[in-house]
Amino acid sequence: MMVRTALARFKIQLGVTAILAALLALFITLSPQTFLAGRIYISFASTIPFATLLAVGLTFCIVAGELDLSFPSVMALSGLVFTWVFQATGSPWAGLSACLATGVAAGLINGLIVVGIGVPSIIATIGTQFLWRGAAIVLADGLARNIVEVRETAVHGLFVGRAWDVVPAHSLWCLGLCVVAWLLLNRHTFGDGLLFIGDDIRTARMMGVPVDRVRILLFAGMGGVSAFVSFLICLEMANWWPTQGEGYLLLVFASVFIGGTSVFGGRGTVYGTVVGSIIIGIIEAGIISAGLSGFWTRLIYGLIIVTAVSGYAVTLKTRRE
Amino acid sequence: MQQNIAAPHALELNGISKRFGPVVALEEVSFHLGANEILGLVGDNGAGKSSLVKVLSGVNRPDSGRFFIGGEAVDMRRYCVATARRLGVETVYQERALAEKQPLWRNVFVGRHKTNRLGLIDVDFEKRETEIILKEFLNLRGHGVSADAEVASLSGGERQGLAIGRAMYFDAGVCILDEPTTALSLGEVDKVLQFIRSIKNAGKSAVFISHNMRHIHETCDRFVVMDRGRITHDLLKKETSLEALSSILTGLANGEVSAS
Numbered sequence: 001m002m003v004r005t006a007l008a009r010f011k012i013q014l015g016v017t018a019i020l021a022a023l024l025a026l027f028i029t030l031s032p033q034t035f036l037a038g039r040i041y042i043s044f045a046s047t048i049p050f051a052t053l054l055a056v057g058l059t060f061c062i063v064a065g066e067l068d069l070s071f072p073s074v075m076a077l078s079g080l081v082f083t084w085v086f087q088a089t090g091s092p093w094a095g096l097s098a099c100l101a102t103g104v105a106a107g108l109i110n111g112l113i114v115v116g117i118g119v120p121s122i123i124a125t126i127g128t129q130f131l132w133r134g135a136a137i138v139l140a141d142g143l144a145r146n147i148v149e150v151r152e153t154a155v156h157g158l159f160v161g162r163a164w165d166v167v168p169a170h171s172l173w174c175l176g177l178c179v180v181a182w183l184l185l186n187r188h189t190f191g192d193g194l195l196f197i198g199d200d201i202r203t204a205r206m207m208g209v210p211v212d213r214v215r216i217l218l219f220a221g222m223g224g225v226s227a228f229v230s231f232l233i234c235l236e237m238a239n240w241w242p243t244q245g246e247g248y249l250l251l252v253f254a255s256v257f258i259g260g261t262s263v264f265g266g267r268g269t270v271y272g273t274v275v276g277s278i279i280i281g282i283i284e285a286g287i288i289s290a291g292l293s294g295f296w297t298r299l300i301y302g303l304i305i306v307t308a309v310s311g312y313a314v315t316l317k318t319r320r321e
Numbered sequence: 322m323q324q325n326i327a328a329p330h331a332l333e334l335n336g337i338s339k340r341f342g343p344v345v346a347l348e349e350v351s352f353h354l355g356a357n358e359i360l361g362l363v364g365d366n367g368a369g370k371s372s373l374v375k376v377l378s379g380v381n382r383p384d385s386g387r388f389f390i391g392g393e394a395v396d397m398r399r400y401c402v403a404t405a406r407r408l409g410v411e412t413v414y415q416e417r418a419l420a421e422k423q424p425l426w427r428n429v430f431v432g433r434h435k436t437n438r439l440g441l442i443d444v445d446f447e448k449r450e451t452e453i454i455l456k457e458f459l460n461l462r463g464h465g466v467s468a469d470a471e472v473a474s475l476s477g478g479e480r481q482g483l484a485i486g487r488a489m490y491f492d493a494g495v496c497i498l499d500e501p502t503t504a505l506s507l508g509e510v511d512k513v514l515q516f517i518r519s520i521k522n523a524g525k526s527a528v529f530i531s532h533n534m535r536h537i538h539e540t541c542d543r544f545v546v547m548d549r550g551r552i553t554h555d556l557l558k559k560e561t562s563l564e565a566l567s568s569i570l571t572g573l574a575n576g577e578v579s580a581s
Contacts, residue, residue: 009469187441189434196431199420206380206414208402208432266422 011315012260016275019258019308023279027286034289042166046236048281049174050229052274054248055255056181057225059273061121062256063185064218065198065265070110070125071226071252072245073132078103078227080136083145083240092155092235099231100224106132107223111216121219137242144241151238160236170232182270190214198265254301255280258308264318279304328356329392331495331526332377332410337386339372346372347383348550354495354528359521361537362530363566364547365574370530373547374499377528378412379405391494406433411488415500418484419472426451426468429487450490458486458516478509485516489523496520496527502536514540534570538563548573 007014028035054071061068081102086095106128113124150156161169185191193214196204205211226245234240259276261268283304284297313319332354339347347369354360364370375381376388379402388395390408405412419428426447435443451468459466459482472480481501488496498517502510517540520527531537537544544561546554546569554569 183441187444189436189440189442192427192431192434192442195423195427196420199422200417203417203420204431206378206402206412206417207420208406262422266420 012312013269013271013275015311015315016258016260016272016279016308019304020275020279023282023286023304027282027290030286030290035286040285040289042168044278044282044285045171046168048278049168049171050233051248051252051255051281052174052277053177053225053229053232054252055259055273055277056178056270057222058252058256059259059261059268059270060181060185060191060194060218061222062261062263063191063198063265063268064194064215065201066114066121066215066218068107068110068121068125068219068222069249070106070129070132071222072247072249073129073136074103074106074223074226075230075233075245075248076136076242077106077132077139078223079230079234079240079244080140080145082227082231082234083147086147086150087145092150092153096155096231099227103223103225103227103230104220105223107220107226108216110223111219114219115212115215133242140240140242142242144239146239147234148238150235156235160232170236173232178270178274185268185270190217194218195266198267200266251280251301252277254305258305260308260312262316262318330354330389331356331358331391332528333389333392334377335387335389337373337376337383337388339376339381339383345550347376350386350547350550350552352545352552352555354526355543357521357524357526358543359517359527359529359541361541361544362528362547363532363534363537363544363570365570367549368547368573369550370547371499372550374412374414374497374528374530377405377410377497378402379410402432406491406493409492409494410497411491411493411495412497413481413484413488413499413501415503419480421473422471424469424471425455425466425475425483428472428483429454429490433491454483454486454490458482458489476509477505478512481505481509481513482516485513485520489520489525494525496525498527498529500530500532502531502533510536534563534567538566546570546573 024035034040058068058071078099082095082099085098086092089095110121110125110128113119113128114121157169159169159173163169163172185194193204193209193211196207196209197211197214201211230244233244255277256268256273257263257276258279259269259272259274261273280301283300284294287296287300288294330353334353335351337347337350338345350369350373362370362373372381376383379400382397382400388397388400390410395408420431426444429451430447435446437443448468455466455468459479466474475483485496485498485501501513505513514536517527517529529537529541538558542558544554544556544558544566545552546556553573556566
């Protein structure tokens with residue numbers, strides 16, 4: 001009985017872990033020389049954390065029944081501000097502060113449009129994703145910005161260096177932030193507010209959840225997370241470019257939904273999202289090392305996403321009646 | 322009725338008005354709820370009962386009027402759900418009182434979690450207390466219902482019971498019950514009426530809103546009738562039969578001019 005209840009409570013987490021295990025088993029069988037060696041995992045630890053952090057931020061939005069389509073554009077704008085302030089002052093810390101402030105401010109504006117004016121978040125952020133991207137392109141004159149000198153700074157080592165010469169530092173930052181995110185969602189009143197707002201916003205309001213404040217904070221936080229990821233990417237690449245972040249939109253959404261978060265709100269796990277982003281992150285390497293051409297990548301993404309979300313729909317009986 | 326002079330009214334409203342745009346939801350509503358009194362609030366749909374509940378519970382702010390809880394004047398500009406609860410006014414809504422997909426313990430403590438300085442919730446404590454509520458108010462031992470169960474797994478009566486149990490747990494002096502018996506099976510209705518009697522026995526007060534005159538007449542000490550945003554009748558149970566109460570309601574529904 002105890003075991004059955006535990007299994008039922010964690011079925012999403014178990015399901016997504018099973019998908020990852022099956023995928024890894026398949027890749028190990030197809031190309032043992034690659035997937036039984038450590039190097040590929042070090043490389044994953046350097047590529048995956050960017051999407052993981054974004055996906056965890058987006059999980060919070062979707063749990064609360066909100067969408068944010070503007071995060072790739074917020075990344076571009078706040079990354080640009082980072083390169084400017086860094087190059088103007090020579091201080092990467094000043095750059096980071098300005099970058100985070102830009103992201104939070106952009107997120108705050110999203111939040112005010114959604115909560116204050118009342119535009120549904122999917123529509124509001126379709127608008128602002130053009131706005132922030134457009135602003136970044138205009139301000140940068142459409143040109144990429146090289147910041148190779150950032151590699152000489154201590155901040156570079158602290159955030160994207162290699163710990164013990166092996167482990168990418170940003171994977172450790174990502175891990176730490178995921179623990180904080182788990183605490184926020186499952187153990188903090190902020191996360192409790194998100195869950196109730198996503199479940200039924202009128203219930204949340206009647207039960208005394210400060211609905212407006214929580215939602216505005218949510219969007220501001222998503223802006224902050226986007227800015228931090230953009231900062232990490234600028235450091236890692238020593239470069240900023242006008243289309244930064246664009247490739248992440250659908251992959252990040254896919255990570256969240258493979259992770260079992262409900263699009264109807266009120267339900268979602270940080271663990272599921274992290275595993276979901278790992279699944280998305282290892283597929284391409286798995287396909288290439290199995291000897292298939294890279295053209296297969298999208299097709300396999302599609303197969304896995306459709307299978308996973310169908311499995312959840314059947315398990316959780318989400319068909320609309 | 323002999324009023325106990327020492328005990329102030331649990332609630333007192335004085336000239337409360339509320340409009341939504343051109344619609345007058347409440348017009349100069351004045352009434353009181355005595356200490357340890359169960360008051361039935363009745364009226365047709367659109368009479369203003371729900372608007373009144375939302376004012377009492379702190380969800381909506383009235384445009385004018387004065388409001389006292391336990392004899393103390395309430396600052397209406399600061400009155401919200403949290404203030405209402407702090408002053409001992411708990412509302413059990415007809416629906417949406419609980420979030421379906423969330424575990425019971427979150428629903429019991431939502432909006433007032435026991436937290437540490439960082440805002441982190443004491444989950445063990447809240448689950449333990451929820452188990453006590455389940456045992457004492459709901460008698461759900463045999464069902465294998467735990468604090469981790471989702472609200473969706475409870476029946477309609479159990480949900481109302483949990484919502485009332487939650488109010489009792491937080492020691493509400495005044496419980497406002499907004500149509501708690503609607504859409505319940507007969508056996509479950511009896512359970513909810515039993516919950517309401519237990520409020521009286523515990524020495525607390527309640528406002529009970531329902532369309533079912535038999536339930537109202539059975540459980541309440543006094544009846545207040547509303548029509549089109551106004552209070553039209555204020556009747557003592559011992560002077561009013563079930564038939565008399567029903568005929569007043571039928572009369573109002575048929576558009577007869579109200580008595581006052």
